[in-house]
Structures are given as structure tokens and as C-alpha cells.
Amino acid sequence: MKRNLGKLSALSLSAALLVSVFSGCTSNATKPTGSTEKSGEAAISTIPLPIVSKPITLKMFVAMDAKVAATMKNYNEIAVFKELEKRTGIHIEFIHPASMDAAAIKEQFNLMVASGDLPDLIYYNWINDYNGGPNKAIKDGVILPLNDLVDKYAPNLKAFMASDPKANKQLRTDDGTIYVFPEAQSPNQFAKVNPNPNPAFQTFGWQIREDWLEKLNLKKPETIDDWYEVLKAFKTKNPSGSGKGDEIPLAPKGAGDLQNWVRAWGINYGFYVDNGKVKYGPYTPEYKDSLTTLAKWYKEGLIDPDFGITDAKQFDAKVMGNRAGSWVGSTSGTFGRFVQLMKAKDPSVKLGGTVPPYVKGTKSYNFNIDEIKVASGGGVAISAKSKYAKEAAMWLDYGYSPEGGLLNTFGIEGQSYKMVNGSPQLLPEITNNPQGLSIDEALSKYSRGSGGLAFIMTPEIWQQRMALPEQQKIIGLWKEGSYDRTMPPGVTPTIEESTKMASVLSQVNTYRDEMFSKIIMGQVPITEFDNYMAKLKQMGIEDAIKIQQAAYDRYMARK
Structure with missing residues (x-):
């Protein structure tokens, strides 16, 4: 079995030394009951390959990633999992929900648990979508507490947590319980061997047709007032050159895209923190101002009238059809893909980005986590029903080793990447895909380096996934927004708090979303805002804010 050990980069070898240094460290957190540890069995310091002497199969529930779905029907088709099976002796049988819709995924998950x-x-x-949170999932017998398993059989994750206090804090509940193997995106993990890792994790934001701006002699918009003038010009001055008057100044892909615009008023479309005080954006005076403005834009035809029912294919058609003037989206799956596809179709097309918009006299804010250590609340948990908890922990932990991280991030050497001066570099098959796939779509045929599941991303992937000059520039613009008000990942209400929170927010968020669209589209006048606020209060939003405040305060007090 080839493992290419001789070809590992200097980065990976040095990181291996880092792992060995920390593999003997033990967390001081209290270990919960429910241990699966075998009495008297010593902790391992490295993951032995193969993990099992006889092949076994583990089943995994995971929603299909749209970037994978572009070319495949099941994660078993991804090259990384075939290679992992060769190395570990463990086959993964993936169970994908029938739909990628968030509500459908949650419904199938609930049916499975029931x-x-x-x-x-x-x-x-587990934090945001399981009623009662991760500790309740453990109490319900759905997943295992992982403290003992990590201590005994996950030396690489253990080392990562010991070396990074922020990651260690984010991976636990308030009582110290570890419940998940996370997707870890720590650019500082290998800082000693890669002194200039790309720290840009602000990979979502505002995108615009720069060629339209240039044609109309307009500056890039920054404030909401700037945006209004630009959108009016896009609407009335035929920047597409079609002469049809069919330009869509602002083209959201669904109501969720448009909801991001409330951030310009310094609020989030959910919970955020303002100088240590937890707030709920749609329950603030600023929210009324944002709705008033967006409703005005919609009435004047500056927002796609079909924003609420626009799906991914329709959105693509509007952008690629030279009709959309601006939108929001990711650096890679949206922006990078459009840059490549539209340039190939028409070299004169020029796409760019803007700083997160803000109201004149205030400042720009971001509410996406910058420099994430671990994905917020998400990751792979081990089922309480699994007969192979030890083997599952070892299989997952391999992804936090330098070799396993490289495999999970870059895929197969010679097929998706090559080593250049000790550093992994994506091949043209990925960066300039002959089938017209975006970098993330092409990479998804070989690895999970575009995001998802459980491993530490090898840092070089970031600059290469964002290799286009336009992407490098847009990341810089997006990061100009302040992160002062971002809710940190890993804030975990107690079981009782989480249950109460879920009960309140199931009503509040449904009503919030309904009223957002109705007010924007003029179906409900903004004069009804006071009644809307009273209804949220009646539903218990102030109780939910208090719960989130208490959970935030406990998180900040964690050691």
C-alpha cells in the first residue's frame, strides 16, 4: 500500500513533530459519564494504518454538498474516500438526505432519530439544529460524549486542541464535554513552517459588475446612499447594452440573500453582540430602518421582483445572461465561478466586489466568523448506537494528522495536486478545468478541500482556491468590515435553555421571515412595524435574548 510518506511536504513533516509534542497533553476539562474507554487500554500516540485488521463498514449521515452534486451522486465517488479506505481498511457507506434543502435535511434527520x-x-x-443542543443529544442517547475517545484514540485532534486555546474552547460545551469532530480551518496551525499563511476566511460578501460601473462612470458603492444611486443607474441607463431595459440592479438568490443587507445597519439577521450585550437584529429599531429602505428599493424596481422564488439555476441564468448588476455570494462557488465562465463567454466582462455596505456616518460590519478555528456547532459526531466507536474515532482523527489533512484537503497526488518545492499545488485539472467546473467543483471530485466533514485543512489550499486576482482583491474588500459584533462559534445554551430557545425561535423565525418578505414587497406597510415588534415580544423573543446572553457570558468565562 502506497502512502507517499517520502513525498510529504516539509510543512507536513514539521507539523508531525508538532503533533508528537502535544500528543501527551491531557485536557483539564471534566470528563462526562458515558465513557466507551476500554479498561486498562493505553492511549495511542499515532494512528496505526491500517486501523483494522479486517475490513469494516461505517455508515455516515451527511447532507450532499452542492459542489459535489455538480458531478457526482454520492460521496463514495470522491477519490479521497476510496484512498482512505485503502489506507485505513474502513469503508464509509454514506447516507444522503434526498434533498439539499435545509428544512428537508432536518426533517429526514428527525425521522432517523425517531x-x-x-x-x-x-x-x-448540533448547536443550532438539535432541539436541546449537543448535551441533549448525548442525554437522548443519539451521540456519544467524546472526551474519553479523544483522550485515548484521537491523538491528532487532542494535539490540535492542546495547541490552540481558542479551538479547545470552541469544541466544548460549558461543562467541558467534547461532542464533535470538527472541520478545522486554522491558518495558524502550521505557522512555524508556513510563516505567511493566508488568514482570509471572509469568503462571503457583495459582488458587482465593475464593467457596468465603468461604463456609467460610477464609483464603487460603499454606503447605502451610494448603493441607491448605483442601483438606479443600473436600472435606467442600459449598462448591459441590450436596449431591452431588462437589467436587474440587485439580484438576490432567494430571500436569504436579501436578508444579508440588514447588516448595513450594524445588525445581524439573528443574534449578535454589541459591546458584550446580546441582541436580536430583527427586534431592533435599526431593523425598521433597513426594511424601510429595502421596501423602497423594491417598489422602485431596483430589486429582482422574483427574489423570493429564485433558485440556483434561475440565479445563474440571470447573472450569466448579462442581466444582473449585483448580488451576494461566496468567493469561490459564486464569484470565482462567474469570473471564469463569464470571461470565457465575453472577455470584456469585469466582476468585482465592494466593502460590506453601511449607513453613512456609521461603519461597515461583518457577521461571518473571521479566522474560524472550528465550524460553528457543526461536525461529525459518533452515534451512541455504533459498535465501532473506537475505530470511528481513529478514522476521524486521521484527518487531523498532517498526512490525513493533506489527503482530505488536496486529494490524490498526481491527480489533483503535485508537490512543488515541498508545497502542494493544485493541478490545471482543478484550477482550469476543461469541463468548465469551478475550482471548488473540480476539487470536490477528489477531496473535501472545498469545505465539509472533519479534518484540518492544509493552509496552502486557501490561496489556491482563491487563486484568481479578482478573488484576492475581493477578499481584501470584504475583510474591511469590523468583526466587533460577531457572535463567537461554540456558544452553547444548557439543555433546558436550548429547549426553551428552540420553542421560541421556531415561532419567531418563521414570523420574522414571513414579515420580512411581506414588508419588502409592500404586502404589509411599514406602519405595522410596532405590531410586528409586539408580536415578537409576545412570542418570547426577550426570553430567548436573555438565554443567549447567559450562554454568551458563560462562553466568554471559559478557560
Whole structure:
């Protein structure tokens, strides 16, 4: 079995030394009950390959990634999992929900839990989507507490947590329980051997047709007032050159895209923190101002009238059809893909980005986590029903080793990347795909380096996934927004708090979303805002804010 050990980069070898240094460290957190540790069995310091002497199969529940779905029907088709099976002796049988819609995924997850027929591994957002949170999932017998398993059989994750206090804090609940193997995106993990890792994790933001701006002699908009003038010009001055008057100044892909615009008023479309005080954006005076403005834009035809029903294919058609003037989206799957596809179709097309918009006299804010250590609440948990908890922990932990991280991030050497001066470099098959796939779509055929599941990303991937000059520039613009008000990942209400929170927010968020669209589209006048606020209060939003405040305060007090 080839493992290419002789070809590992200097980065990986040095990181291996880092792992060995920390593999003997033990967390001081209290270990919860429910241990699966075998009495008297010593902790391992490295993951032995193969992990098992006889092949076994582990089942994993995970929603299909749209970037994978572009070319494949199941994660088993991804080259990385075939190679992992060769190295570890463990086959993963993936169980994908029938739909990628968030509500459908949650429904299928709930049906699976209710049936009691649980797979060995479950990828889910345990903080935000499980009623009662991760500790309740453990109490319900759905997943295992991982403290003992990590201590005994996950030396690489253990080392990562010991070396990075922020990651260690984010991976636990308030009582110290470890519940998930996370997707870890720590650019500082290998800082000693890669002194200039790309720290840009602000990979979502505002995108615009720069060629339209230039044609109309307009500056890039920054404030909401600037945006209004630009959108009016896009609407009335025929920047596309079609002469049809069919330009869409602002083209959201669904109501969720448009909801991001409330950030310009310094609020989030959910919870955020303002000088240590937890707030709920749609329950603030600033929210009324944002709705008033967006409703005005919609009435004047500056926002796509079909924003609420626009799906991914329709959105692509509007952008690629030279009709959309601006939108929001990711650096890679949206922006990078459009840059490549539209340039190939028309070299004169020029796409760019703007700083996060803000109201004149205030400042620009970001509410996406910058420099994430671990994904917020999401990751792979081990089922309480699994007969292979030890083996599952070891299989997952391999992704936090330098060799396993490289495999999970870059895929197969010679097929998706090559080593250049000790550093992994994506091949043209990925960066300039002959089938017209975006970098992330092409990479997804070989690895999970575009995001998802459980491993530490090898840092070089960031600059290469964002290799286009336009992408490098847009990341810099997006990062100009302040992160002062961002809610940190890993804030975990107690079981009782989480249950109460879920009960309140199931009503509040449904009503919030309904009223957002109705007010924007003029179906409900803004004069009804006071009644809207009273309804949220009646539903218990102030109780939910208090719960989130208490959870935030406990998180900040964690050691």
C-alpha cells in the first residue's frame, strides 16, 4: 500500500513533530459519564494504518454538498474516500438526505432519530439544529460524549486542541464535554513552517459588475446612499447594452440573500453582540430602518421582483445572461465561478466586489466568523448506537494528522495536486478545468478541500482556491468590515435553555421571515412595524435574548 510518506511536504513533516509534542497533553476539562474507554487500554500516540485488521463498514449521515452534486451522486465517488479506505481498511457507506434543502435535511434527520436506526457517524449542526443542543443529544442517547475517545484514540485532534486555546474552547460545551469532530480551518496551525499563511476566511460578501460601473462612470458603492444611486443607474441607463431595459440592479438568490443587507445597519439577521450585550437584529429599531429602505428599493424596481422564488439555476441564468448588476455570494462557488465562465463567454466582462455596505456616518460590519478555528456547532459526531466507536474515532482523527489533512484537503497526488518545492499545488485539472467546473467543483471530485466533514485543512489550499486576482482583491474588500459584533462559534445554551430557545425561535423565525418578505414587497406597510415588534415580544423573543446572553457570558468565562 502506497502512502507517499517520502513525498510529504516539509510543512507536513514539521507539523508531525508538532503533533508528537502535544500528543501527551491531557485536557483539564471534566470528563462526562458515558465513557466507551476500554479498561486498562493505553492511549495511542499515532494512528496505526491500517486501523483494522479486517475490513469494516461505517455508515455516515451527511447532507450532499452542492459542489459535489455538480458531478457526482454520492460521496463514495470522491477519490479521497476510496484512498482512505485503502489506507485505513474502513469503508464509509454514506447516507444522503434526498434533498439539499435545509428544512428537508432536518426533517429526514428527525425521522432517523425517531426511528432509533442510527448510523455510526452523523454530520450535523448540533448547536443550532438539535432541539436541546449537543448535551441533549448525548442525554437522548443519539451521540456519544467524546472526551474519553479523544483522550485515548484521537491523538491528532487532542494535539490540535492542546495547541490552540481558542479551538479547545470552541469544541466544548460549558461543562467541558467534547461532542464533535470538527472541520478545522486554522491558518495558524502550521505557522512555524508556513510563516505567511493566508488568514482570509471572509469568503462571503457583495459582488458587482465593475464593467457596468465603468461604463456609467460610477464609483464603487460603499454606503447605502451610494448603493441607491448605483442601483438606479443600473436600472435606467442600459449598462448591459441590450436596449431591452431588462437589467436587474440587485439580484438576490432567494430571500436569504436579501436578508444579508440588514447588516448595513450594524445588525445581524439573528443574534449578535454589541459591546458584550446580546441582541436580536430583527427586534431592533435599526431593523425598521433597513426594511424601510429595502421596501423602497423594491417598489422602485431596483430589486429582482422574483427574489423570493429564485433558485440556483434561475440565479445563474440571470447573472450569466448579462442581466444582473449585483448580488451576494461566496468567493469561490459564486464569484470565482462567474469570473471564469463569464470571461470565457465575453472577455470584456469585469466582476468585482465592494466593502460590506453601511449607513453613512456609521461603519461597515461583518457577521461571518473571521479566522474560524472550528465550524460553528457543526461536525461529525459518533452515534451512541455504533459498535465501532473506537475505530470511528481513529478514522476521524486521521484527518487531523498532517498526512490525513493533506489527503482530505488536496486529494490524490498526481491527480489533483503535485508537490512543488515541498508545497502542494493544485493541478490545471482543478484550477482550469476543461469541463468548465469551478475550482471548488473540480476539487470536490477528489477531496473535501472545498469545505465539509472533519479534518484540518492544509493552509496552502486557501490561496489556491482563491487563486484568481479578482478573488484576492475581493477578499481584501470584504475583510474591511469590523468583526466587533460577531457572535463567537461554540456558544452553547444548557439543555433546558436550548429547549426553551428552540420553542421560541421556531415561532419567531418563521414570523420574522414571513414579515420580512411581506414588508419588502409592500404586502404589509411599514406602519405595522410596532405590531410586528409586539408580536415578537409576545412570542418570547426577550426570553430567548436573555438565554443567549447567559450562554454568551458563560462562553466568554471559559478557560
